Amino acid sequence: MEIEENAALIVVDVQKGFDDDGFWGRRDNPEAEGNMAALIDRWQATGRPVVFVRHDSRQAGSPLARGSAGNAFKDFVEERRGRGTGPEVLVTKTVNSAFYGEPDLDAWLRGVACGGAADGRRAQVVIVGIQTNMCNETTARMGGNLGYDVVFPLDAMHTFDLAGPFGWTATAEELTRATAVSLHGGRFARVVTTAEVLSAA
Template identity: 80%
Template sequence: MEIEENAALIVVDVQKGFEDPSWGRRDNPGAEGNMAALIARWQETGRPVVFVRHDSVQQGSPLRPGAEGNGFKDFVEGRRGGGAGPEVLVTKTVNSAFHGEPDLDAWLKGAGVGQVVIVGIQTNMCNETTARVGGNLGYDVLFPVDAMHTFDLAGPFGWSRTAEELTRATAVSLHGGGFARVVTTEEVLVAAG
């Protein structure tokens, strides 16, 4: 695997509101450590970092602007502004980071970025949607699946899936469908030198 010198790390919705018990059971307890390692590597090597914040418009959401949960988790907030490379904050109200402000696609193209690495919360929601849109826009998308997490989820017809099942389904859909290359944090860290 090759990581381009200007590959952008997109850190999606690593916000305090996802610690609210209302989300239910999550997977991948090591996700935050892997996210932190990737942010550190990107900042050390001067690569661009995109911090994405979900500003929920749903009343009562722990992610709504003004709520404590809207803020980034401490390990992310403490790293903002600490890198040698370019950095941008994108805010959004929908799943895809490509549908926020400022325009992420325009910012990446303006920086000559063709490869993105997506990490954050939730695997099968905002991360997956961002990966699909990024793939459709022509980016080489890397998806280190162990640098993200999600929650158990109930769906229609009485169906439900565990966080682990949803993570596997996302990985298979993205990788098998050609939207992204599903990889590990270690693979990315080694390749990013």
């Protein structure tokens, strides 16, 4: 695997509100935050572009509501903001996809960060953060549709157990696996590990 010198790291919704177990329930992958931090550090050390995405929830009672303590980035993310030598932007959103936020992520990536590769290769983005099967997956799908080469390090994100229709439930691990199979098998993204990305970057 090759990670481009101008590949953008998109850090999705790593906010304190996701630590509210009473609201979200059981999560998977306790190693996620450490892997996210390692990737941010590598991107900043190499001058690659970094996008920090924050979800400003409009849902009543949400731990991610704008103005609430839970809306803030987790400490390990906040302390890294602004420390890189490459381009950086904060995108705020109220829906799942980071491509429907402010400022316009697609325009920023193409105009400021990734640009167009001279040899015709697609601009590359690496997606990490919370939640695997929600905002991360939605952003990856839209990125794939927009023509980006999407890299999805599955162990640099996490999600929660979830209840659905018909009395069905799925564990966080089952949802993570379904997301990986759907994105990779459907060619929306390349699902990889943090170690693979760090080795290539």
